[in-house]
Amino acid sequence: MKTNPQEIKTPSKQQLADVTLWVKSYTKPLLHFAMGKLASKETAEDLVQATFETAFAAYDKYSGTGNIQAWLFTILRNKIADFYRLQFRLAATIPVSGLPEEDYFFNEEGHWKTDDFYHYSDEKHLLDDDEFNDILSKCLKSLPPNLMAVIQLKFLEDKKSKVVVEELGLSPTNFWQLMHRAKLQLRKCLSVHWFNESTL
Amino acid sequence: MKNAKKNWMLTCDSAAQLIEKRNHVSLGPVERIQLMLHNGLCSLCKTYQKQSDLLNKHLRKNALNTGHDTDSSALEKRILEGLEKVQRKN
Numbered sequence: 001m002k003t004n005p006q007e008i009k010t011p012s013k014q015q016l017a018d019v020t021l022w023v024k025s026y027t028k029p030l031l032h033f034a035m036g037k038l039a040s041k042e043t044a045e046d047l048v049q050a051t052f053e054t055a056f057a058a059y060d061k062y063s064g065t066g067n068i069q070a071w072l073f074t075i076l077r078n079k080i081a082d083f084y085r086l087q088f089r090l091a092a093t094i095p096v097s098g099l100p101e102e103d104y105f106f107n108e109e110g111h112w113k114t115d116d117f118y119h120y121s122d123e124k125h126l127l128d129d130d131e132f133n134d135i136l137s138k139c140l141k142s143l144p145p146n147l148m149a150v151i152q153l154k155f156l157e158d159k160k161s162k163v164v165v166e167e168l169g170l171s172p173t174n175f176w177q178l179m180h181r182a183k184l185q186l187r188k189c190l191s192v193h194w195f196n197e198s199t200l
Numbered sequence: 201m202k203n204a205k206k207n208w209m210l211t212c213d214s215a216a217q218l219i220e221k222r223n224h225v226s227l228g229p230v231e232r233i234q235l236m237l238h239n240g241l242c243s244l245c246k247t248y249q250k251q252s253d254l255l256n257k258h259l260r261k262n263a264l265n266t267g268h269d270t271d272s273s274a275l276e277k278r279i280l281e282g283l284e285k286v287q288r289k290n
Contacts, residue, residue, distance in 0.1 A: 016287045023279050028272040035265040049279050056283055069246055110211025113246045136255075137264045155259040161224035172225060180220035 014052065023156055024050055026072050030149045033073065037080050037152055039141045051076045081156055081167075084149040105184050132194060139189035147182035154179065165168035210238045215245045221251050 034044035053074050107113055125157060140148065153164045165175045209256055210218070215238040227235065240248045 013287075016283060020280060023283070024274055027276045027279065028270055031222060031272045031275060032270045035270065036261075037264060039264060041265070045275050045278075048275065049282060052279050052283065053286070056286065105216075106211075106213040108209055110213045112212045112248075133258070133263065136258055140264055151259060154255075158260055174222050176224040177217070179224065180217055183220055183255060184216070186255060187248070190251075190255075 015056070019052065019056045019059065022055065022068060022072065026069055027052075029069070030072060030076055034076060034080065037156060038083070039148070043083065047076060047079045050079055054079075077156060081153060084152050084156075085167060087145050088149035088153075091144065091149065101144060105188065135190060135193045136186070139186050139193070143182055143185060147178060147185065150175065150178045151182050208234060208237065210234050212238075212242060212245055215239070215242065216248055219245070219249045221255065223252075 014152070027048060030048045031044060034048055035041060038044045038047070051072060057071060107115060142152070143151070149162070150168070151158070154161065161172070161175060166173050168175070170178075215235060218227060218235045221227065221231075222235070226281060
């Protein structure tokens, strides 16, 4: 999706009219999708705007080749993935303070610290529960940026872990250990905010 | 024998690691048996495995900002103004 600016032809008035129609038709679904994947509304809006800029610049290359909506979503997904790869690289250069160590979750014998461990039963119900999603969303936002980035890159297109590992330049073991840490933190956060309030 | 016992019985933190690892790489036969044995005895890890699988399902969907208001009219206006600027420049 990378275009050399010098190769871009001047978009015509007709092209502008077409793209205007795309903006009116697809901004809402694109923004909805982006906000599902990004913590900040501003970032989501910026990436949707950048998506249309890319589409406008590449109009000659892609128009008429098929499903415009699918093409726009592909551009947006790439932009979100780029964003998280950058986040991950930036986070790697800044030491993260206050990151809970393993013994935050396990005692010295390797057993769960059970004070926060709640069982729940109604899983199927949870999947559609707005309140649960709301709490999960808050818990995700509380993750350190590098953990948020691995989670989102893994689930953005439900990519094979191998692909994400290569994109981030990590070893497979490093990658799933980061995922593991992210999941432990999410579970802890969910336990505190949700599981202990359910009637079980 | 003592060592063998130690190797076969996982602690919860090792079991929890395998629970995540199996999402990304296939576990070896020893790891699979270790995890099965552990989960058979440990209700917390069994629960954790369920919670972890449930999280995967949720994370595959759009998990952030659900139920938000996606009023996109202001953004549409901003994007169109930006595109017109690009057009005029050319």
